Amino acid sequence: MKTIFSLLKLTVITLILFAVIYPLAIYGIAQFAPNQGKGETISVNGKVVGYQKIGQKFDKSNYFWGRPSAVDYNAAGSAGSNKGPSNADYLALVQKRIDTFLVVHPYLKKSEIPSDMVTASGSGLDPNISPQGALVQVKRIAKERKLDEAKVKALVESKINTAVMGPETVNVLELNVALDQLR
Incomplete structure (x- = not known):
């Protein structure tokens, strides 16, 4: 007792x-x-449109796309796919992403696709892409929005974040918010 x-x-x-x-x-x-x-939110006209540190799904052709997500951008279930680079299912998924990317970006060769555009991050919620990942999309977006390519490219270059340590990145949500304000 x-x-x-x-x-x-x-x-x-x-x-x-x-x-x-x-x-x-x-x-x-x-x-x-x-x-x-x-959380650090991003607002447009006083309305919160997203979080700066959490990736969101952008799949319309007139927006910049972020990294693929193994959890479909569900912040409640942050995770990677846990499949290794020799896993047949994983390789098939990456090939499908490459094929889709090439259909929408016919001006690119497979070797010109930055890896972050076809591979998911470890968390599945990465809000950033590489500058190269954004720049390869400029032509598509300029065409879709009927904008000058140089203007869209300049927007991307203005949104590149440089870190003291680590690679340069571009926050996809911030870039797309600025893109909507571009005339």
Whole structure:
């Protein structure tokens, strides 16, 4: 009986610690983060259109496309495919993405497609693509929107983020928001 009472006390203490105190502490710390821990949002005309650090699905031909997602951009289920580079299903999926990309970008050769445009990130939610991934899409978008290619290319170049360490990136949501404002 004494053991049961001790285990019950331990359960209640653990429950209070991890279900009440810990979440309240994290919530309190988040109040000092940008946007009170609700994420860094991107707004247009006062309306939130997305989160800066979470990738979104863009599949219309008049928008820049981001990296493919193994979780269909579901932020509740962040994950990669967990299939290795020798997995037949994975290789077939990547080939399908390459074929689709080439149909929509007939001016490209297979060797000119940046790998980030046909392979999903580890999280499935990468909001960024490489500058090369954005630049190969310029011709398609300029044609779809009836814009000058040089103007679209200049927009891409203005949205390239350089890091002290790591590769240059382009945030797809920020780029598409700026694209909608381009005339």
